[in-house]
Amino acid sequence: MITSAVIAAALALIGFVITQSILKFVIEPIQEQRRLTGKVAQALVVYGNVSIDAPPARVARDRDAFARQLEEVAEVTKELRTLAGSLLSSLWSIPGYRVFALFNAVHAPTNVLRASQELIGWSNNLVGDNASETTSRQQIISEELGIERKLRKLKEARRLQWR
Numbered sequence: 001m002i003t004s005a006v007i008a009a010a011l012a013l014i015g016f017v018i019t020q021s022i023l024k025f026v027i028e029p030i031q032e033q034r035r036l037t038g039k040v041a042q043a044l045v046v047y048g049n050v051s052i053d054a055p056p057a058r059v060a061r062d063r064d065a066f067a068r069q070l071e072e073v074a075e076v077t078k079e080l081r082t083l084a085g086s087l088l089s090s091l092w093s094i095p096g097y098r099v100f101a102l103f104n105a106v107h108a109p110t111n112v113l114r115a116s117q118e119l120i121g122w123s124n125n126l127v128g129d130n131a132s133e134t135t136s137r138q139q140i141i142s143e144e145l146g147i148e149r150k151l152r153k154l155k156e157a158r159r160l161q162w163r
Contacts, residue, residue, distance in 0.1 A: 025095055033090040033106055040083055040115070041147045044138055050076045051134065052127045059127055077123040084119035087112050107145060115144040 052059055052069050059066050091097055091109055100106045107115075122137045142148040 029090065029093040030100065030106055033087075033094070036083065036086050036090060037107070037145050037147065040087070040119070040141060040145055043080065043083060044142060044147065047076045047080065048138060050126065051130070053129060053131065054127070055129065056127050073126045077126060080119045080123035084116040084123075087116045087119070111144040111146075115141050118144070 050072055052066055052073060054066070059070070063070065090106075091112055094100060094106060097106060097109065101108050118137045118141045122134055122141070125134055125137070139148075
């Protein structure tokens with residue numbers, strides 16, 4: 001009778017440790033990558049119009065005239081690069097990443113890499129006459145992380161709801 005209680009307690013403890021390990025090392029990192037995707041979607045909206053549309057040589061010459069804008073650009077640059085780095089780090093924080101990618105539980109590694117590169121490219125082009133390049137980069141980021149697809153689904157669901 002005592003041995004069956006000890007065995008049951010040991011099995012319960014082992015079960016608890018296994019489920020907590022799965023939660024901590026697999027599920028939480030996957031959820032963090034999804035949160036990062038949401039932060040990137042937010043950045044696309046919040047920082048979509050942050051730039052200095054002047055040649056970099058002119059901005060360097062007239063730093064005082066562009067002081068406030070340069071501060072904002074510096075802040076946005078840091079945020080975009082932080083997002084890019086965090087996305088890249090998610091490739092290593094999820095054990096068996098490629099397996100989860102096969103089941104679409106996480107973004108494909110190539111999509112994460114491309115989105116990170118485009119975030120860095122966007123951060124590098126905040127000063128200058130690069131509006132079309134910036135828009136292109138934002139579109140690629142949105143496509144690679146499935147943000148555009150998710151928005152289309154939400155819009156379609158809303159359209160069906162109001163019929």
